[in-house]
Structures are given as C-alpha cells and as structure tokens.
Amino acid sequence: MEWFERAAEAEQREDWDTAITLVSSHAECYSVDHYAHNNHLWHMSLLARADRLEELAELALTDVHARRRLNRSLRDQGKEADLRTRAEDGDRDALYLLVRLLCETNRAEEAHQAILDLGPENQHAHQILADFRSSPNSVVAL
Incomplete structure (x- = not known):
C-alpha cells in the first residue's frame, strides 16, 4: 500500500498522528511539484482538524x-479573542475573519469598532462590513 493510501485511511480513522507524519514527509510549500504543494495544504488541513493550533501557530510565523x-x-471555533490578538499583531487575514465572525453573529457594531481599532484605513475590512450590512439576510441594528 502506498503512503498516500495509508495517510488517507489514517485520516478517515482520525488517526491524526499517523496521517500527519505520512503527509508531512511528502509536503513542500510552494513546490514546483504540484503534488508536494498539495500535500503541504493537506498537511495544514490535518493539523487544523487535529486541533494542533499551537503547531499551526508556530508554522504560521513563516508559512x-x-x-x-x-x-x-x-x-470556525469562534475564538474571536485569538483572532483579535493576531489582528493586533498585523495579520490582516485575522482582521478579515474577525470582522466576518462578528458580522455572522449579528454584532456589526462590534465589527465596526474592531475595524476602527485595528485597521481604520483597511478598505477590505470596511467592504466586508458594508457587504454584510447590505445583505438581505443580515440583522442590522438601527
């Protein structure tokens, strides 16, 4: 049996240690070999599904x-304080996801304040909020 099949079976069983070990040894970020790059993305997904957030955070420093x-x-886990901390450290993606999380939980005013606090000039963050407010499914406080 090939490593790929063993990794897929381990993933299906939620044997994260085995799956992560097998996949990580065949993974390379931004590889010219698209299989190695896809394995890298798979590796990141496995770490997240295994709830190895500390490991992801360490890798996130350079990846x-x-x-x-x-x-x-x-x-996905609703950890807005962690997203806020990451946004405070300059992670724009964390800001965007924080704004989305706040909007999706009907806290548009908190989202607006987060933008003012963390990225007042960030047009994309403002656009996320504006799109939410103009959505027919949003609940906007008047």
Missing part, C-alpha cells in the same frame, strides 16, 4: 498557508 488555516480554524 502563509499555516497562517490562513490557523485563522480559519480560530474563526
């Missing part, structure tokens, strides 16, 4: 894919 996957995991 954009780890940073994005970490931020997405924090959003």
Whole structure:
C-alpha cells in the first residue's frame, strides 16, 4: 500500500498522528511539484482538524498557508479573542475573519469598532462590513 493510501485511511480513522507524519514527509510549500504543494495544504488541513493550533501557530510565523488555516480554524471555533490578538499583531487575514465572525453573529457594531481599532484605513475590512450590512439576510441594528 502506498503512503498516500495509508495517510488517507489514517485520516478517515482520525488517526491524526499517523496521517500527519505520512503527509508531512511528502509536503513542500510552494513546490514546483504540484503534488508536494498539495500535500503541504493537506498537511495544514490535518493539523487544523487535529486541533494542533499551537503547531499551526508556530508554522504560521513563516508559512502563509499555516497562517490562513490557523485563522480559519480560530474563526470556525469562534475564538474571536485569538483572532483579535493576531489582528493586533498585523495579520490582516485575522482582521478579515474577525470582522466576518462578528458580522455572522449579528454584532456589526462590534465589527465596526474592531475595524476602527485595528485597521481604520483597511478598505477590505470596511467592504466586508458594508457587504454584510447590505445583505438581505443580515440583522442590522438601527
């Protein structure tokens, strides 16, 4: 059985240690070999699914894919304080996900304040909020 099949089976069993070990040894960020790059993305996904956020955070210092996957995991888990801290440290992706999280939980005013506090000149963050407020599904406080 090939490493790929063993890794996929381990992932299906949620045997994260085995899956991560197998995939990480065949992963390379921004490799010219698209298989190695895809394995890198798979590796980041496995770390997130295994809830290895500290490991992702360490990798996120130098790896954009780890940073994005970490931020997405924090959003999915509703960890707005962690996203805010990352945004305070200059992570724009964390700011965008924080704004989305606040909007999705009907806290548009908190999202607006977060933008003012963390990125008052950030047009993309303002646009996320504006798109939410103009959405027919949004609940906007008057």
